[in-house]
Amino acid sequence: MTVTEGLAATRARIARAALASGRDPAQIKLVAVSKTKPLESIREAYAAGQRAFGENYAQELETKALALADLPDLEWHFIGHLQTNKAKLVARSAHFVHTVDGESLARELGRRAASAGRVLPVLIEVNVGGEPQKHGAAPSEIEEVARAIAAQPALALRGLMTVPPDEPEAARRAFETLASLRSLHGGAARLPELSMGMSGDLELAIAAGATLVRVGTAIFGARGAG
Numbered sequence: 001m002t003v004t005e006g007l008a009a010t011r012a013r014i015a016r017a018a019l020a021s022g023r024d025p026a027q028i029k030l031v032a033v034s035k036t037k038p039l040e041s042i043r044e045a046y047a048a049g050q051r052a053f054g055e056n057y058a059q060e061l062e063t064k065a066l067a068l069a070d071l072p073d074l075e076w077h078f079i080g081h082l083q084t085n086k087a088k089l090v091a092r093s094a095h096f097v098h099t100v101d102g103e104s105l106a107r108e109l110g111r112r113a114a115s116a117g118r119v120l121p122v123l124i125e126v127n128v129g130g131e132p133q134k135h136g137a138a139p140s141e142i143e144e145v146a147r148a149i150a151a152q153p154a155l156a157l158r159g160l161m162t163v164p165p166d167e168p169e170a171a172r173r174a175f176e177t178l179a180s181l182r183s184l185h186g187g188a189a190r191l192p193e194l195s196m197g198m199s200g201d202l203e204l205a206i207a208a209g210a211t212l213v214r215v216g217t218a219i220f221g222a223r224g225a226g
Ligand SMILES: *Cc1c(COP(=O)(O)O)cnc(C)c1O
Pocket: 033, 035, 056, 079, 080, 163, 198, 199, 200, 214, 215, 216, 217, 218
């Protein structure tokens, strides 16, 4: 399957899932996860109309953003674990950060976005299931991270993000929990975006209210084997 075909198939899945839940497909943004994939694959997706791309590594994001600076309207989403010492790189290259999970990271990213002269939309990454190997704030920490973001004029809090367990039933529960955590913390007025859903589970995420789905493999093919 080519990137163009993978993209078309993914868009069709999103549209079907949205309609099945009585939602407008236009309310769901596809973030094409291009980590480890070459520039030509991103250019092919761009030629097929894709504008939002997701990257996990700060240095890879910066390199790709510079190499593709000729493409207007490209939107870079940082979706990987963000270390405080990489906040500067991400603040100058990313248009959207999905993975703020602590107060000190919020402060540093806010400081770096301010010196880059931008206002950066961000999400709070939540470790919904309390899985020890995963990053993200605990559900009980959401409010303090939200306050730390609100204290930064160069950050704009836009919602919540999660990476669910692999098993579909556990993933469905994680998506529903993220949606209820949103209700608990001000609802869609304060937290309009829910970033959840990947190649294997985007239908479940859309049924639970996802507004941003992060899809790599289904568009670009498997990673690693080239
Ligand atoms: C890699 C990655 C994705 C994409 O996963 P696929 O299964 O390839 O669609 C989505 N979100 C995050 C946080 C990732 O690291």
